[in-house]
Amino acid sequence: MARKITIEPVTRVEGHGKVTIHLDDAGKVTQTRFHIVEFRGFEKFIQGHPYWEVPVLVQRLCGICPVSHHLAAAKAMDVIAGVGPADLTPTAEKMRRLMHYGQIFQSHALHFFHLASPDLLFGADADPAIRNIIGVALKHRDLAVKGVLMRKFGQEIIKATAGKKIHGTGAIPGGINKNLSPEERDAFLKAPDPLNADTMVAWAQFAVDFFKDFHKKNTALVDGFAAFPSNHLSLIRKDGALDFYHGALRAVDADGKKVLDDADYQDYLEHIGEDVRSWSYMKFPYLRSLGKADGWYRVGPLARLNTCDFIPTPLAQKEFEIYKAYTAGKPNAMSLHTHWARLIELLHAGEVVRDLLNDKDLQGTDLVRKGRKAYEGVGLVEAPRGTLFHHYRINADDQIEMANLIVSTTHNNEPMNRAVNWVAMNVLEGRKEITEGMLNRVEIAIRAYDPCLSCATHALGRMPLSVELVDARGGLIDKKER
Amino acid sequence: MLSELRDEEPAAGLEFRYQLNIEDAYTLKDCGAVVFADATAEGGDEPALVEIGPAAGIAFTSHEMSPASVLALCHELFGRAPRAYLLAVRGYDWEMGEGLSERARANLARATKVLRRFLKERA
Known part of the structure; x- marks a missing residue:
């Protein structure tokens, strides 16, 4: 009998989505879709606000990567304030970089240890009750402690540079509103183990080595899955060079x-x-x-x-x-090599944070530059999940007239759909029974891209993901929700 | 609530969270007791402290982590979890930019009294 599979919500991704898989009467996959089922319209909400408010307002899109939105918006507002990337003071640019690389560090650690590692440690078919960070804590306490403290370290870097761990105010058009005091710096460089920069770099190296070891033991899975x-x-x-903050x-x-x-x-x-x-x-x-x-x-x-x-x-x-x-x-x-790449970036972010903390420019007092006002600006950063575009136009009264945001998860929309299709074709097709483990493989494929559906749709609130199995006549055969 | 109580009870660790996350397990590991205060769209107007314990259930996303999950993670990672209570403040109007409704403002004042009494008893 023809069937349709629905996974809703997809678990351990940031946001709310739905997967539908259509099967014909012979059990062949006829269509797969990764839907985004919410809409928020943040670009409209900010119209009419003065441009200097935008770096603070727009980061409310997300509680996991607000720094990315904060900085992309600030870079666009630099352009509107007439301050090009090369015109920022060294203190301003390096403070922003420290904030951003601190965010990359915490976000990559959170993703790997909280969202991805349960699949690697327990396998796709393990009991869903243990396939989470608490399960990791029960069975691999040392790994879970590292994950929690790496996340905490990155959040503290954000607080020191942006004023708050979530939704800070550090970046302003043309610069930054604070430097890093020697006391703040020493709290990261000289703190007792483990919450200091050197230990964080060592732990990031540990995470890379952990994945390489997993890869060696599971080569066929890591190389073949959703490639x-x-x-x-x-x-x-x-x-x-790799650069998360600026480039072409x-x-x-x-x-x-x-x-x-x-x-x-x-x-x-x-x-x-x-x-x-x-x-x-x-x-x-x-x-x-x-x-x-x-x-x-x-x-x-x-x-x-x-x-x-x-x-x-x-x-x-x-x-x-x-x-x-x-x-x-x-x-x-290879989609699962995204985890490997993410952990190499985690290591790089840790090294950059440590090196920046030793840079005396962070104690500089020249924080903001001014220039000739423009009416349109684009700001880009490499957010943890990928390239983030912010584009704004203002009117003669300095109010936002137009905004366009293209977030990382939107760029990865087609790849995530292809990854779901790969799992449907290679794991689900022709099977008489659809197991929870098979559906988890759909989620693993999506999860490798670390999507933030709240960013992508600018949606707020509860954001689950479902998988639906649909027959050839559109009838719902099975539905899984978490 | 926090700004009101911070001056009165400087010894209490009063912290704001946009959302709970895994590192909060580390924050709680040395606490004697913890109160999670938040708005709720359900329940009555009279706020009360409700004791909660660790629970291993976990949401699908790191955007949402329950107090019980943070307690469970704290227990598994650090060998103990503090006594914990939930203080739910009933709200009514959730539209953007409207501020607190009159009923929610009254409930917040009641909840602040409840938390003040709790802190004084433990001081």
């Missing part, structure tokens, strides 16, 4: 050929289009040069390590070389 070729997009520093746009295709390079993100509309589909509130971005059908791409850790030439810190660079050698330098298309 499919794609284009990849990210910001890149001018010299080709680069995209590579599945063979590693640069299809976009050194592109000024102020002109992103020339390079990026946004397709819409009737069944989802989330848009489908694409590279204009490749067209709607072929121009979709991945963003995030996997994409960033595919687009960059090197990582500018020694420990992460060493791991990057091992990682790149595994695919002989070619772009990595």
Whole structure:
């Protein structure tokens, strides 16, 4: 009998979505969709507000990555305030970087230890009751303690730079509103173990080694699960280095050929289009040069390590070389390798945080610059989950007239749909019985992209995800919710 | 509530959270007792302290972590969890930018009294 599978909510992702899988009478997959079923319209809410309020207002989109929205908006408002990226004072730029890399550190740690590690430690078919951070704490206490304290360390960095752990106010148009005092600095550099910068770097290295060991023992799973070729997009520093805070746009295709390079993100509309589909509130971005059908791409850790030439810190660079050698330098298309890439970025973020804390520019007092006002600005950062675009236009009264946000999860919309399709075709198709473990594999595929559906839809409130199994006549056969 | 009580009870650790998360297990590990105060869309107008314990159930997303889950994580990671209470403050109007309704404001004042009494008894 034809069936439809629904997973709602998809668990251990940030937000609310729904997966539907349509099967025909022979049990063949006929259609798979990863739906986003909420809409909030944040771009409309901020219209009419003065532009300098935006970096504080817009970060309310999310409680997990507010710093990304705060900084992307601040960078756009720098442009409107007439202050280019090169015009920021060293103290302002480095404080923002410290805030951002602290956020990357806490977010990547949270994702890996809280959301992803239960699948790796217990397996996709394990009892869902233990497949969570408390299960990790019960069976692997040392690992769970590391995860909790790495998250805490990153949150404390954010508090020291932004004023609050969530929804801070540090970045303002043209600069920053505080520096880092010697006392604040020493609290991170000289704190007793384990909450100091050196231990955090050591623990990040431990996390990378943990994954490499898991990979060695589970090569077929990690390499084969939801692997499919794609284009990849990210910001890149001018010299080709990995950079989460600033750079130009680069995209590579599945063979590693640069299809976009050194592109000024102020002109992103020339390079990026946004397709819409009737069944989802989330848009489908694409590279204009490749067209709607072929121009979709991945963003995030996997994409960033595919687009960059090197990582500018020694420990992460060493791991990057091992990682790149595994695919002989070619772009990595294996979804579960996103975890590997994320942990190398975790290590890099830890190294950058430690190095910045030792930079005396953070105690500088020249915090803000002013320039000639513009009426339009674009700000980009590499958020934990991928490239984040903020675009604003103001009127003569300094009020926001237009806002367009393209968040990381939106960029990854098509890849996540492809990942769901892969699981449907390779795990569910032709099976007489759909088990919880099979449905969890759908979630594992989505979870690798660390989607934040609250960011993507700008939705608020309870955000579950469901999986529905539907027959050929549209009848609901089975539905799983968490 | 916090700004009102901070000056009165400087020894109590009064902290605001946008949302609970895993690192709060670390915050709680040395506490003698903890009160989780939050708004609720259900229940009556009279706030009361309700004792809660660790529970292993966990939400699907790190955007949502219950007090019972934080207590469970604290217990598993650090070998103990403090006595814990929930202080739910009934609200009525959840539209954007409207501020507190009159009934919610009255409930908040009642809840502040309850928490003040609790802190004084434990001081």
